Amino acid sequence: MPAKYSHVKKRSASGVLKKEKNGSNGHHLIKEAYHPRTPSPHIDRTITQAMSAVSQLERAIAKVLLIRFEHDIARLYSTRLYRVALVYLPTFVMRCVTLGGPGWLAFNHDSEEIKDFFRAAISMDMRQAGERVATKSVLWSYTALRHFAVSNDVTICNKLGLHSIRLLPYYPALKTHLETLESTPLPLITKLPHLGTLDERKEALEHACELKFTWANEIVPAHPDWDDNWREKLQYGYEKLTQTLWRVAREFDVKGYGSVLREKLTAKWCDCGCSTDHLGEVCERTVREEEEENGVRTGKQREWDGRGSSIYGWETEDEEDIWEVDLDFGGPDPDECAGGIDSDMTIGEMMEYRFLKAELQKEQGNSAFRKGDFETAVLFYRKAHEIESELPHYQLNLAAAHLKLHNWIEAENACTAALKQHRSSKGLFRRAKARRMLERPEEAIQDLRAVLRLQPTNHEALAELMALIPAPSKSPEDLGHTAQSSSSRQAKRKESDADVLRRLGVPKPKPSKEPPFVRTIPDQRKLKIHILPGAEGFATDKKMNPNGNKINHIKPSRHGKEKAGTVKSLNAREIDRMRTECVSYPGWDRYVVKKAD
Incomplete structure (x- = not known):
């Protein structure tokens, strides 16, 4: 029994308190009178009740940490994307307009080529969320718990930090806070209201283009593709490209990332009451050093939410971008060292090592897949996912191999796991095929409709959906009209396509707003x-x-x-x-x- 529970006296199975008499007088166990009373899970001194109360408290704390972690990922990555729009997109714009002209992005900002590039870069960023966000988020959540404890005059050890058992009398308040967090809107990747505009970057981008492509003086000629309204085209393309970036980012679900922390908080969170104590041992020193350096309000004026929570009012303009911080704040776990990783490798090096290992496994799986050896491909794809679980495409590869083997349930499960991270058209389409073969057409139809909402021009998904929803039989009048001109047949075909989409329940895609200038040859x-x-x-x-x-x-x-x-x-x-x-x-x-x- 842990030392902190040594003061709890044992009771028999019948609830009668026992006393053990030692010595040579021959006394044995003596039963004392026991008076039943209404048990309180927070003050009852039996070991069973104490363990149950601490377990409930620990699970509530674990849920608080997990919810705040998900919101912190969404908020910090939203800040990250804002920086991407300011720092990296202007360079991307320059490279595109160099080859396509100043209006090229105005007409091509929503192309699949650009969106696939954004998806790949965002996926690699989200892969790092566990290492980059979890450490900060847990520290901030611990700070919040610590401030809550201090505001209730709970003693905190200078070395070991906050002990969870000391929060037992205040469990109802903690439970209320958890219910408040659970009722908050789902965390989304979206531009935060307090972040600034792109005006300064627009001016810098215009200046760079002016120096490179337009008249430097009366002698130097301009680039032939750059006309008088190139500034309007450039600004329009930059704004639309940024909107595409945010739309692609919203395809990703932050609840599917941070697998290491998520596993610790859901599967390995200890029931003996020591988890928060260990958390305090790790975080207390850092919290006290930060307080000594930056100061903190005392007593009940301390913030319940802590330094960095994104749940309430964390809207400072100087939020740190943790993607700019080198991942050197800790070494690998002992389990990873046992697998052959150097103990002096930084987290950044470990992440690179894991990614390279997983990609090599995937390439071997691809080779086996091309040869038709789908069972071997499954083994390689599964190994790649085990090495690097924060990237969803290994599960999509696994689903493709299972479909070839007619393992419909395994294919569906793999697609579902991938879709928890990224709602991709490929994952939805493959899951629809698996569900169709499992004779669940309604769910397959739902997935195919989702594919067409993401990619309205996906003809393969449209054909699958039409096969699941057969067309109504034609009337004799329709069959009688056979003689039509070529132009009328073409008009009828276009009308039929619109009718098909309407009949299939696929919402008509919103027509993109045309730019306020004419499309030119370079734009194509x-x-x-x-x-x-x-x-x-x-x-x-x-x-x-x-x-x-x-x-x-x-x-x-x-x-x-x-x-x-x-x-x-x-x-x-x-x-x-x-x-x-x-x-x-x-x-x-x-x-x-x-x-x-």
């Missing part, structure tokens, strides 16, 4: 976005290609930590080897734009 050019190989932490040499774009040539480096003459560890050499064998590593600054032709 096809551009491709190529992800550069390699991973974060690489050093780069910047050179110009024939089109005037910068290309990053990758040089392996371990985050600048290696010095001349040092001997690489086994894992460092392994990482360098894997870098040369694969892989595209999507990122906001790891791509090149080229003409499709």
